[in-house]
Amino acid sequence: MRNLLACLALPGVLLASPFVVAQDAAPNIVVLLFDNLGYGELGVYGGGALRGAETPRIDQLAAEGMRFTDFNVEAQCTPSRSALMTGRFPIRSGTYKVPRPGQPDGLTLWEVTLPELLSAKGYATGIWGKWHLGSSEERFPTQQGFDEWYGVPRTYDEAMWSASDVASGLTPAIGSKQGWDQKLAPAQFIYEARKGEAPKAVKKLDLDTRRTMDEEITQRATAFINHNAQSGKPFFAYVSFSQPHMPTQPNPAFAGKTGNGSWADVLAEIDFRTGQVLDALKAAGVEQNTLVVLASDNGGESTYPWQGANGPWRGTYFTAMEGSLRAPFILRWPGHVSTGKVSNEIVHIVDLYTTLAHAAGAEIPTDRAVDGVDQMAFFTGKQPKSNREGFPAYVADRLSAVKWRNWKLQLILQDDMYDPPQTLALPRLYNLLTDLREEHNVAAQNTWVITPMMSIVGALKTSLAKYPPIESGTPDPYVPSH
Structure with a gap:
């Protein structure tokens, strides 16, 4: 039980922990976040050619940095993105599930986001792609710390609303009375926005514009990198790629490229787009002072015919199985992070908030519970172990599992x-070292494990009593009751 709460990274621990900046020049930060990219898709995670398309650029990125095999996310898109942006478990922020159209949703403006922390340190901040943390203009990314945004407020399956013909292969041909009617459910748009300006609806989100999203995301992200590299201003680029979220269909330039079907074509495009961003960093002369994160927000798709591959793990996203919680995570930071290292230490997506803030020399809010722990010493090799030993796993607002060390x-x-x-x-x-498929219940033989695992639950409950969670759909302005 030594330093248990510190190891578990539950609330109250970070509030008194000062940060020490490890370098003189603040690094640029690039987060490449793929949408529902399963654990078993990339070559370095056992996929690649096995899935019909090699991923040489991403595999090389892993060789140049550190790869993690027990990086954990939330069970759904909105919660994972909320955890990344706030460093808080989404059960606290009212963002614990994917919102339904027509209901209030998103982060309250009371939350302090990662781009807000970095902006305060002089960073230029940009996001391209899916936001999923607020459908109203008052909660768009440019109201939450980003200088610019190009993308969709919610999700890409809404591109299928207008696909009401057999040729699309997505929905049956039906009459207009039974089919989508934008008078009932308005068409969704791709937006462009800049801080301090009214957002503009650029074009409708449909199957055609969906196919070219990652090309546009990459073009805009690389232009942002070039501009800020020339100006000498540090930057935070949140490249929120659309692939391989359903409908998993490649850019026309990649259709048929692999000869192994649409999924493999998309995987080839994922690798290519990653390479374009990495090439832009090198060409701009900022590669050596840029911290690059490549990750996924969830496990693989589970809906036919777009099912993803979760490697050896069982289950799908929207559950608390390992196929939902474990996702790819690669970190490259030349001169700071070891090259070619692989770690099976537990890291959670909330930890990126705290660690990236540390890299930028930013201070973490002290007026609220922050669940992310500073992993800088671990990532940079100053210590062999993660600062996290476990975490509670929610599916929506249901506490569904607890992870601690190699136990689930x-x-x-x-x-x-x-x-x-x-x-x-x-x-x-389950012992996840000997039972990757979570098939053999060993609780009777290992009742001792329940003590540290229930300590995680108890500490969280205590914290939620001290810092009451925000209810889903809470309007602004929000003022905490504590």
Whole structure:
């Protein structure tokens, strides 16, 4: 139990911990976040050619930096992106599930986002792609710390609303009475926005514009990199790629490229777009002082015919199985992060908020619970172990599992996102080193493990009592009650 709460990275620990900047010049920060890229897709994670397309640029990125095999995300898109932006478990922020159209959604303006922290340190900040943390203009990214944005407020499956013909292969041909009517559900748009200016709806989100999103995201992100590199201003580039989120269809330039189908073509495009961003950093002369993160927000797609590959792990996203929680994560920072290293230490997406803020010399808010822990010493090799040993895993607002070291305690059973969640009468315990598929309950033989795992739950409950969570759909202005 030594330093248990510190190891578990639960609230209250970070509030008194000062940051020490490890370098003189603030690094540029680039986060390449793919949408539902499963653990088993990339070559360095056992995919690549096995999935129909090699991924040489991403594999090389891993060789030039550090690769993680126990990087954990939230079960759904909105919660993962909220965790990245706030360093807080989404159960605190009212962002614990994907919002339904027509309902209030998103982060309250009270939250202090990562781009807000970096902006205060003189960083230029940009996001391209999906936001998913606020559908109203009052909660668009340019109201939450970003200088510029090009992308969609919610999600890419809305591109299928207008696909009401057999040729699309997506929805059956039906009459207008039964089909989508934009009078009932307005068409969704791709927006362009700059801080201090009214956002503009550039074009409709449909299957055609969806196919070219990552090309446009890359063009705009690389232009941002070039501009700020020339000006000498540090920058935070949040490149929120659309692929391989359903409908998983490649850019026309990649259609048929692999000969192995649309999914493989998309995988080839993912690798190519990554290479374009990396090439832009090198060409701009800032590669050596840029911290690059490549990650996914969720496990692989589970809807036919776009199912992703989660490697050896069981389950789909929207569950608390390892196929949902474990995602690719590669970190490159020349001169700071070891090259070619692979770690199976537990890291959670909330930790990126705190660690990237540290890299920029920014201070973490002290008036709220922050769940992310500073992983700088671990990432840079000053210590061999992660500063996190476990975390609670929520699916929406249901505490579904707890992870601690190599152990997993399942409280709610759900293999697939389309399965009904079943609360277990007795929790099931799995040793993830010997039971990757979570098939053999060893709780009876290892009751001792329950103590540190329940300490995680207890500490979280205590913290939620001290810092009451924000209800989903809470309007602005929000003022905490504590």
